[in-house]
Amino acid sequence: MAKYCTQCGTQIEESGKFCVECGTPVEQSAAVGQSVLSGKRERVLGSNKSKSNVSLFIAVIIVPLALGILIFFENLPALSNPIIDEQPLVAESVTYPPVPRQMKTIETRVRENKIILPLDVVLQKKFVAFEFNNNGRVIPLLAYVSGEGKVITAISMCEPCNSTRFHIKGEQLVCNSCGTTWELNSLDGLSGACQGYPPDAIPSIVVGNEIQIEIAPVINWKPRV
Numbered sequence: 001m002a003k004y005c006t007q008c009g010t011q012i013e014e015s016g017k018f019c020v021e022c023g024t025p026v027e028q029s030a031a032v033g034q035s036v037l038s039g040k041r042e043r044v045l046g047s048n049k050s051k052s053n054v055s056l057f058i059a060v061i062i063v064p065l066a067l068g069i070l071i072f073f074e075n076l077p078a079l080s081n082p083i084i085d086e087q088p089l090v091a092e093s094v095t096y097p098p099v100p101r102q103m104k105t106i107e108t109r110v111r112e113n114k115i116i117l118p119l120d121v122v123l124q125k126k127f128v129a130f131e132f133n134n135n136g137r138v139i140p141l142l143a144y145v146s147g148e149g150k151v152i153t154a155i156s157m158c159e160p161c162n163s164t165r166f167h168i169k170g171e172q173l174v175c176n177s178c179g180t181t182w183e184l185n186s187l188d189g190l191s192g193a194c195q196g197y198p199p200d201a202i203p204s205i206v207v208g209n210e211i212q213i214e215i216a217p218v219i220n221w222k223p224r225v
Contacts, residue, residue: 081186083201084152090206091123091149096184100167100174103129103142103156115218117143117211122151127168129156134219140164141218142199143211146185147171151206153213154187154199159225161194173198197224 004011005019012019017026104125109116115132122128127144142156156164163177172181172190180192189195200221204213 081201083203084146084150084186086203087146087150087152087201088204088206089149090119090151091145093149094126094145094147096126096147096168096170098170100169101127102167103127103165105129108132110215113215115141115213115215117153117213119151119206119209119211122211127166129165132215132218134215137219139218139221141202141213142166143204144168144173144184148185150185151204151211152187152201153204153211154201155218155221156199157223158194158199159197159223166199200224 005022005024007024008019008022010019010021012026018024019026104127106117106121106125106128108130110132115130117128117130122143123145127142129140129142132139132141140156141153143151143153146152156166158164158166158175158178158180161175161178161180163175165176167174167176168184169181171184173184173187174181175192175194178192178194180194181190182188182195182198183190187198187201189198202213202217202221204211206212
């Protein structure tokens, strides 16, 4: 194998003990060469060791931490709507087909500062729309039987898109205008741009064959946007 001077790069004969160009001894040249190789080896090994330490840190610290955060959020209790939680059960559980069920407009009456809906009509139609006229201000409302069998009454408005009409499809309430969807039993947002603005639930009670809604919460309702 040919030898070269590590100082000037001149080829050295096999039997040569000195570089003919710069006079560097062959032994010193070899020693320097070995030192250079060792330095390169240490740098490579050091780089590999650093990469190994980073991988170990990710495996031991980052991955378990990420898993812990994921488990924490998955086990948080679901937010509930206190008005819907208190709504009365009026039927056994209801299963809606994947074919859209549109709202049916019905007539209501007012008695003793209450809006009165016929319970049997709501049970038959499942999803109804009606209005309350407060001195010329018309407030749209809706009522439907949830999958759990509760009667849910609410302001019939998707405020960001100003829509007042909805339909039920399977386990979802859907805005006819923007297509935003909410979970039927809780009105939690599922998809779409207006998820944070479902029909605003209004309390109601069932007395005999009547669903009764106090007028005060209706006339005091204000748009959220």
